[in-house]
Each structure stands twice: as C-alpha cells, then as structure tokens.
Amino acid sequence: MSAVDELLARARGELRRVDPREAAxxxxxxxxxxxxxxxxxxxxxxxxxxxxxxxxxELEWRLDPTGDHRAAEATHHGLPVVVICNEGYASSLAAVSLRQLGLHHATDLVGGFQAWRAAGLPVSRRA
Known part of the structure; x- marks a missing residue:
C-alpha cells in the first residue's frame, strides 16, 4: 500500500462518511x-x-469559525459540514483537516460530486 493510500485509510477511519442522500x-x-x-x-x-x-x-481559512478570513456560513464549531470533491478522495483528507480545526461534525461524501449527480440529486449549470 502506498503512503497516500495509508493516509487516506487513516483519515477515513476518523469519519462517518455520508452517501448522497444523507448529504442532501x-x-x-x-x-x-x-x-x-x-x-x-x-x-x-x-x-x-x-x-x-x-x-x-483555501478551505481551512474559509471554514475556521474563529478566523478573520472565514466565510459567512462558517458560524460555529458544531456546524455539520460535508466536504465534496470530484470522486470522494481529496474530500476525506480535507474533512479530517477541518476536524483538526475543531469542526467535529465535518465529514465527506462517498463518491463525491459524481455520486451526487449519479443519484439524480439537483445540479446547477451555468448558462
């Protein structure tokens, strides 16, 4: 197993990952x-x-509720957060990083955006 595969496995061991319907x-x-x-x-x-x-x-800076550069949506450490990447790999590592910042309800979407779309959930497209 590669080092990054081991890192990913450890990260996922810290999360209760969600499927597209759970994320919705x-x-x-x-x-x-x-x-x-x-x-x-x-x-x-x-x-x-x-x-x-x-x-x-920019993720950690924008989601840290105590930071000067936080997004308006990053209101408190108890906020449930589901991180979404394209296929559900980078999002696992990102969710663990948010948990290390104190966002203890951070997790990620199994299969990422592609799973969301495959589940028939809403997708917006630019005109």
Missing part, C-alpha cells in the same frame, strides 16, 4: 455542503445548489 439531508437540516473541486470541474459538470464553493487551498 444534512443540507436540508441546516448543515453546510462544501464543494472543493477546482473551477474546471465545476464548469464542466455543474454545482450543487446551495453548496459553498471553496477551493481546497
């Missing part, structure tokens, strides 16, 4: 979906309505 329920109940995909993927495939778009390199 988190959003419906006031939690935050955070899309960390880069712009080219969002342009190609669309976005999840209501999801906060934060590219991976």
């Amino acid at each position: 329920a988190v959003q419906d109940e006031g939690g935050l979906l955070v899309d960390i995909r880069y712009a080219a993927l969002r342009d190609r495939d669309g976005t999840i309505p209501g999801a906060l778009v934060v590219e991976r390199n």
Whole structure:
C-alpha cells in the first residue's frame, strides 16, 4: 500500500462518511455542503445548489469559525459540514483537516460530486 493510500485509510477511519442522500439531508437540516473541486470541474459538470464553493487551498481559512478570513456560513464549531470533491478522495483528507480545526461534525461524501449527480440529486449549470 502506498503512503497516500495509508493516509487516506487513516483519515477515513476518523469519519462517518455520508452517501448522497444523507448529504442532501444534512443540507436540508441546516448543515453546510462544501464543494472543493477546482473551477474546471465545476464548469464542466455543474454545482450543487446551495453548496459553498471553496477551493481546497483555501478551505481551512474559509471554514475556521474563529478566523478573520472565514466565510459567512462558517458560524460555529458544531456546524455539520460535508466536504465534496470530484470522486470522494481529496474530500476525506480535507474533512479530517477541518476536524483538526475543531469542526467535529465535518465529514465527506462517498463518491463525491459524481455520486451526487449519479443519484439524480439537483445540479446547477451555468448558462
């Protein structure tokens, strides 16, 4: 097993990952979906309505409720957060990073945006 595969396995051991319908329920109940995909993927495939778009390199700064650069949606450490990447790999590592910041309800979407779309959940496309 490669070092990154081991890192990913350890990260996933810390999470209770959610499927697309569970992620939609988190959003419906006031939690935050955070899309960390880069712009080219969002342009190609669309976005999840209501999801906060934060590219991976800004994630910790934008989601830290105590930080000066936080997004308005990053209101408190108890906020349920579901991180979404394209296929559900980078999001696992990102969710663990958010947990290390004190966002103890952070997790990620199994299968990422592609699983969301395959489940027939809403997707917005730019005109």
